[in-house]
Amino acid sequence: MKIFSKEQIYEGDKLTVERQNISSTDLMERAGAQIFKWMHIRLQGAQVPIHIFCGIGNNGGDGLVLARHLILDGYNVKIYVVNCSDKRSKDFLINYDRIKNVTKHWPTLLSCKEDFPEIHAEDIIVDAIFGIGLNRPVDNWVKDLFIHFKKTKAFTLSIDIPSGLQIDGVTKDEDAVVWAGYTLSFVVPKLVFFLPETAKYTIHWEVLDIGLDVNFLSETSAEAELIGKHEVLPLYIPRDKFSHKGQFGHSLIIGGSYGKIGAVILASRAALSSGAGLVSAYVPKCGYIPLQSSFPEAMVITDTNDEKIINMDFNIKPTVIGLGVGIGTDAETIKAVEGFLKKNKTPLVIDADGINILAQKKTLLKLLPKQTILTPHPKELERLIGKWTDDFDKLEKVKTYSKKYNLIIVIKGANTITVFQDKLYVNSTGNPGLATAGSGDVLTGIITGLISQGYHPLNASVFGVYLHGKSGDIAIEDYGYQSLIASHIIDYLGEAYKDLFKQPEQPQAQEEAVDNKK
Known part of the structure; x- marks a missing residue:
């Protein structure tokens, strides 16, 4: 199984949109729907509170798509937007607007430590805050949010990569990264899942197929390869x-x-x-x-x-x-x-x-x-x-x-x-x-x-x-x-x-x- 670099993953998204004649929003919908299927198979309608924390970029957009599908299927969902910047991605805004069509409760905006919600150990946290594009240290109040997640001892599911973890570097501050129980990685695993200093941030990981262009997947030479039986x-x-x-x-x-x-x-x-x-x-x-x-x-x-x-x-x-x-x-x-x-x-x-x-x-x-x-x-x-x-x-x-x-x-x-x-x-x-x-x-x-x-x-x-x-x-x-x-x-x-x-x-x-x- 190939392990792509950040640049290759972005290129794969771009080529998929072009070759399949879809929009980036359609690809985001596909990704969020796959996460929903993964969760639904395991939860089977259980009414445990699901706290979805969305950033304001495309990772947050994936979280909003997931939230919409969960709400439509009758799950107990609470949505939070981690308001860490004034810049919002186009696809995030589209899916933020779609949420109002399925719930009376708009996402709660989080801007400081005082906004953090109460979460119990029996609840589920979905981390959709930062994706692979993160290339800077997180704000202190966001780090406090990650610490809050850890203290709750609730099961934490990260989308694509634990927030705060950079795909091509090592974060020195352990509190500035989400410690996930499970990570659902799109298309391929990330190299950081296998390195001694970074593997600790997710106990388990699994790859989700979101239908990227098959020619891109087969023809692109990867920087690394995960070796299993098929290899x-x-x-x-x-x-x-x-x-x-x-x-x-x-x-x-x-x-x-x-x-x-x-x-x-x-x-x-x-x-x-x-x-x-x-x-x-x-x-x-x-x-x-x-x-x-x-x-x-x-x-x-x-x-x-x-x-x-x-x-x-x-x-x-x-x-x-x-x-x-x-x-x-x-x-x-x-x-x-x-x-x-x-x-x-x-x-x-x-x-x-x-x-x-x-x-x-x-x-x-x-x-x-x-x-x-x-x-x-x-x-x-x-x-x-x-x-x-x-x-x-x-x-x-x-x-x-x-x-x-x-x-x-x-x-x-x-x-x-x-x-x-x-x-x-x-x-x-x-x-x-x-x-x-x-x-x-x-x-x-x-x-x-x-x-x-x-x-x-x-x-x-x-x-x-x-x-x-x-x-x-x-x-x-x-x-x-x-x-x-x-x-x-x-x-x-x-x-x-x-x-x-x-x-x-x-x-x-x-x-x-x-x-x-x-």
């Missing part, structure tokens, strides 16, 4: 009946040090479980017995040193190499990594201390093969690119870094974002259970295993992140968040693959089956 299915490479292990490549995992051999075991197991034909592990001598005894499917090559890697000397020709898990940052190890990178031409996936070594010696970045994949967690990323002011600044710095060194960078988090050049791929799978030791090692192994099978590095990154999260989503059904461990992610990878081809259940068909049994 990764085309990436999947099926296997031929007569295929053999030699066709799925040889993954080599290089890493480990005394006390950190488990990282290599996890990454190696994940590489094989994701589909690599062969997996070898290059470890210090202390890792030989742990690997051979706990993971017999792997082949093991040992360094000359007992406790750390100092040579990186092997005589195999792997398809892809996963480097860095548990490897440490000892001076001799760094020297070995530098020597290896100077002669290596094999595709790389680099994680953990491999990234930390690159951060210490940035000259090594120029030695990396094109489209090498880095999988940093936040602190590793900071060591690599430096500090950032907010999430948008972070993304811009990562884009710049990706372009400068021709890297694919996987920013691990609640919504892991894969960055290549100027494009963002926002993952939709995963849960808090994945915040556990070794989870990143597993991800490294999965991506390495996918490249081994012939997946392009970018596709392997996007697909691997999805599978990693989906495996965790399935695993928590048995283990819950707290008890999920990294090994479980590997154990459920098969289920994640199978889920790609699982058809959603059809409620109507189920009901018919029940009726037939009767």
Whole structure:
């Protein structure tokens, strides 16, 4: 699913009006009617008080359309206009005028804190104050209104985006944004729904189809893409009946040090479980017995040193190499990594201390093969690119870094974002259970295993992140968040693959089956 910029959304509205030969007011009517349908399906005529707060722009116009439909259907509606400026949009004024035809009670104008209405916890608040066009801090009395919403503890539904939240920036004042229980986003989700500093402003979100021009939607290249099942299915490479292990490549995992051999075991197991034909592990001598005894499917090559890697000397020709898990940052190890990178031409996936070594010696970045994949967690990323002011600044710095060194960078988090050049791929799978030791090692192994099978590095990154999260989503059904461990992610990878081809259940068909049994 595409994630458009503010400018692209405006362009989509404009083209829809032109190509469908409708007015902007008609498009607003369509949007408001869709919100009404969403609410009506859930409320079914319930007479809970619905407080609709409208701004004086097009977002407020959407709120007025919604209010009119709710009133006509007999709902208990109270309308307020947040009178924060003298400028009113044309479509707002048209719908403001239409309200008088369906109710005796004109909207209440709010201009200061003393105007705020009483709202109970059992009521519903609809936030239609500011849309995606907001590019300035809100007035203090409007901020007080947002605080008032929060204090009531009433369910808050935001239209398109929580008011006060900018689509392309981070609001520093948490009280200057509406904290929504649900947001109904028109056409596509907003990038701010997925970033650590801004996702908190809406607990849930859903996309509403308001009938934008289909050619615009299909032909417009988005700045970001939300990755779900439908996006990764085309990436999947099926296997031929007569295929053999030699066709799925040889993954080599290089890493480990005394006390950190488990990282290599996890990454190696994940590489094989994701589909690599062969997996070898290059470890210090202390890792030989742990690997051979706990993971017999792997082949093991040992360094000359007992406790750390100092040579990186092997005589195999792997398809892809996963480097860095548990490897440490000892001076001799760094020297070995530098020597290896100077002669290596094999595709790389680099994680953990491999990234930390690159951060210490940035000259090594120029030695990396094109489209090498880095999988940093936040602190590793900071060591690599430096500090950032907010999430948008972070993304811009990562884009710049990706372009400068021709890297694919996987920013691990609640919504892991894969960055290549100027494009963002926002993952939709995963849960808090994945915040556990070794989870990143597993991800490294999965991506390495996918490249081994012939997946392009970018596709392997996007697909691997999805599978990693989906495996965790399935695993928590048995283990819950707290008890999920990294090994479980590997154990459920098969289920994640199978889920790609699982058809959603059809409620109507189920009901018919029940009726037939009767």
